[in-house]
Amino acid sequence: MRRRHRAAAPILVLLTLALIGVLYAAVGSAASAQASNEGATTNAELIKQGQQLFAEGCSSCHGLGAQGGPEAPTLVGVGSAAVDFQISTGRMPLAAPNAQAPQKKVIYTDEETAAIAAFVASLAPGPQIPTDEEINYEDADLVEGGELFRTNCSQCHNFTGAGGALSNGAYAPDLRDATPRQIYEAMLTGPENMPVFSNETLTPENKQAIIKYIQNMDEQASYGGWAIGSLGPVNEGAFIWIIGIGLLIGAAVWIGARVR
Amino acid sequence: MSVMNKLGHQAEFLDDRLTVANWGKRNLRKVFPEHWTFMFGEMALYSFIIVLLSGIYLTLWFKPSMTEVVYNGTYTPLNGIEMSEAYKSTLDISFDVRGGLLMRQVHHWGAMLFIASMTIHMMRVFFTGAFRKPREINWTIGVLLLTMGFVEGFAGYSLPDDLLSGTGLRIAEGIMLSIPVVGTYISFFAFGGEFPGDEFISRLYGIHILLIPGIILGLITAHMLIVWYQKHTQYPGKGKTNDNVVGYPFMPVYMAKAGGFFFIVFGITVFLSGVATINPIWAYGPYVPDQITAGSQPDWYMGWLEGALRAMPNWETTLWGHTISWNVLIPGAVVLGVIINLMLIYPWLEAKVTGDKREHHLLDRPRNAPTRTGIGVMSLTFYMMLLIGGGNDIIASQFNLSINAITWAIRIGIFILPPISFVITKRICLSLQRRDRDKLLHGRETGSIMRLPEGAFVEVHAPLSDNEKAVILSKTDITPLPWPEKVDENGVKDPQYKKDHRWARLSHWFFSDNVPKPTAAELAEAEAHIRHSAAEGAPVIAHREQLEPEGGVLHDPSAVEAEKEPVTK
Numbered sequence: 026m027r028r029r030h031r032a033a034a035p036i037l038v039l040l041t042l043a044l045i046g047v048l049y050a051a052v053g054s055a056a057s058a059q060a061s062n063e064g065a066t067t068n069a070e071l072i073k074q075g076q077q078l079f080a081e082g083c084s085s086c087h088g089l090g091a092q093g094g095p096e097a098p099t100l101v102g103v104g105s106a107a108v109d110f111q112i113s114t115g116r117m118p119l120a121a122p123n124a125q126a127p128q129k130k131v132i133y134t135d136e137e138t139a140a141i142a143a144f145v146a147s148l149a150p151g152p153q154i155p156t157d158e159e160i161n162y163e164d165a166d167l168v169e170g171g172e173l174f175r176t177n178c179s180q181c182h183n184f185t186g187a188g189g190a191l192s193n194g195a196y197a198p199d200l201r202d203a204t205p206r207q208i209y210e211a212m213l214t215g216p217e218n219m220p221v222f223s224n225e226t227l228t229p230e231n232k233q234a235i236i237k238y239i240q241n242m243d244e245q246a247s248y249g250g251w252a253i254g255s256l257g258p259v260n261e262g263a264f265i266w267i268i269g270i271g272l273l274i275g276a277a278v279w280i281g282a283r284v285r
Numbered sequence: 286m287s288v289m290n291k292l293g294h295q296a297e298f299l300d301d302r303l304t305v306a307n308w309g310k311r312n313l314r315k316v317f318p319e320h321w322t323f324m325f326g327e328m329a330l331y332s333f334i335i336v337l338l339s340g341i342y343l344t345l346w347f348k349p350s351m352t353e354v355v356y357n358g359t360y361t362p363l364n365g366i367e368m369s370e371a372y373k374s375t376l377d378i379s380f381d382v383r384g385g386l387l388m389r390q391v392h393h394w395g396a397m398l399f400i401a402s403m404t405i406h407m408m409r410v411f412f413t414g415a416f417r418k419p420r421e422i423n424w425t426i427g428v429l430l431l432t433m434g435f436v437e438g439f440a441g442y443s444l445p446d447d448l449l450s451g452t453g454l455r456i457a458e459g460i461m462l463s464i465p466v467v468g469t470y471i472s473f474f475a476f477g478g479e480f481p482g483d484e485f486i487s488r489l490y491g492i493h494i495l496l497i498p499g500i501i502l503g504l505i506t507a508h509m510l511i512v513w514y515q516k517h518t519q520y521p522g523k524g525k526t527n528d529n530v531v532g533y534p535f536m537p538v539y540m541a542k543a544g545g546f547f548f549i550v551f552g553i554t555v556f557l558s559g560v561a562t563i564n565p566i567w568a569y570g571p572y573v574p575d576q577i578t579a580g581s582q583p584d585w586y587m588g589w590l591e592g593a594l595r596a597m598p599n600w601e602t603t604l605w606g607h608t609i610s611w612n613v614l615i616p617g618a619v620v621l622g623v624i625i626n627l628m629l630i631y632p633w634l635e636a637k638v639t640g641d642k643r644e645h646h647l648l649d650r651p652r653n654a655p656t657r658t659g660i661g662v663m664s665l666t667f668y669m670m671l672l673i674g675g676g677n678d679i680i681a682s683q684f685n686l687s688i689n690a691i692t693w694a695i696r697i698g699i700f701i702l703p704p705i706s707f708v709i710t711k712r713i714c715l716s717l718q719r720r721d722r723d724k725l726l727h728g729r730e731t732g733s734i735m736r737l738p739e740g741a742f743v744e745v746h747a748p749l750s751d752n753e754k755a756v757i758l759s760k761t762d763i764t765p766l767p768w769p770e771k772v773d774e775n776g777v778k779d780p781q782y783k784k785d786h787r788w789a790r791l792s793h794w795f796f797s798d799n800v801p802k803p804t805a806a807e808l809a810e811a812e813a814h815i816r817h818s819a820a821e822g823a824p825v826i827a828h829r830e831q832l833e834p835e836g837g838v839l840h841d842p843s844a845v846e847a848e849k850e851p852v853t854k
Contacts, residue, residue, distance in 0.1 A: 168364055168365050171362050175570045175578070183580045189580055248562070248565070249390055257580035259582050265397040282321070
């Protein structure tokens, strides 16, 4: 039996390593090349598709170039975050001009929304849709979120995020159905009457903390029983008059009824 | 047998030393009238007892201190936050004390029930005229109890030092400050310096657990002793007069009913507290003067004052460099003061206008005092407008309305709706009076139509039951105050003329449009007429009874009721 060359094993190892290296480089660069290539083409395509959708669904108010009109603001420079927020919550397109855009059924798919957002973002730089990493609130500080929420949010949105009234029919909406992305985008872009909380005012960490607090309020147990809408003493008053006094009067009638 | 003997010995022992047998017998057998609306006061009393008991439990753990501490406890979303000891101990009661949260909720729901029960009790007393002579003093005590309830409740929900407490106290401070000249001094005195200071919670605590409960207990004792001494009023009915009390003895009937009702009220309060959240202080967070939440409202009984504050336009006057804040002073202090005072003096005011100096133990039917009933509904309308205004933001956000539109509706409605509701109520009362008169003169409509031999159709009328007749005839027609003479027969001018004339005018207004009770002659004539109609229609009725036996539409519960003899004392 012929004995293998002494150097066979090391050479084999080297060859294997080389092969792996070459393969890795080839596949890696191919992937990144593909990605950049795809990004370039798709982004252009996306913008084009977005422009098409914009012309169909948005331009009647916002203008073909998103420059705005007598009834609608310019969208140049609002960024993709604003577009994603407005469309993904169903606020846009607007059914009728009113005190405030209400939340409705969402009519665009995620891809269409992304396309319109890309188109609007291509007009001028503005706040971008937050990445999954940016809205990841897992490690955020819940307690700090509570402090920030009570200082910045509860004055309009109520202490549990149940929402509240603003002037002339406007309102701060219920936050309990909003997704983390929407909450983040709302803080970033300040839709309707909401002030803008830029990343200088509330850092991404602050925003994540607030999101965590809101999500936690929604998830945590209702310790005292039914929360009666979490709207505060008005509902408690209605409850005690309707249910409490109702039950007591029922009992009084029962006891006070003459024995026949 | 031996047990009875032993009890007898005990009783003898007591009687020999305290001579209580007669007194006890008399009081244990005291007769009270029966009606479910007479239990509203009991509801208030029992919920007060429940609040007292649950309050004692809470005092074991609550720390009335504004010392800043750092929370590190069971409710993690607040871990590491600085807060007052008062707030921290309330969190501990809610999350770490066994049964603490339930007791807190029993205490708070019970307090709301206490004041709500007092409110409906007061409404019953007002609309039935139970406050009339000789019970004016007891009415006054009742109004004071209600006012004390407001104060006690406000103090109570201010103690936990959560965000809502602090917001309420801030408003209280604003109202103090709005008082001209002395406002600042009062505020600095109350808070021991600038708001919020570090004294107020401990001061309020003494007021909440000692001073006001003491006053309330004293007033309740007086209230009930007077009820006992003056005897309870009763609704009109067969055999019930101004000089008797028809009902059941205290022992055993009311002892059992009242005892049972206490446990029912207790049960309902604990049930509500077990299933429904009230004042989730952990969600509000500790009070920090720069934080606020939407939906900051007081408890419902303070809601009307909140409404007044929210509806008031932003009026201010600057005099010699000092600002007079009408926008806070009027709704915060003046409205409350005027209304409580009007309530306190109402019995005397009405007596002065009606000139009615007699004693009343038989209650008025609301329709028989149309002006009073109108005033009552008018006041309730006014109150409801303010109460709705107090929750304007919640109403706006829940019903998609404009908060500004609601505020304006309240501002206008508060002047327009009460008079309208007065007129409507008075008209309804007068219509009911006319209907009563009609019933007396023509009997009860049976709904059976009879064809007469000559072809005419008539409805068969049946005589009223004795009880119904007694109820309708309980109405007392009072003649308004006489118009004063400007100059008497000797030609001397009456110096009181103008004043007397004004009272007489009020009196005529009070009794205007009264539908007088039929006279005895009219009644006698009507009696014969109704009897004739009934006799004539008897076959028709009998025929229909046959077609539609008892339980059908012809079954008249009032007739059955009349057959039952009430127990007379």
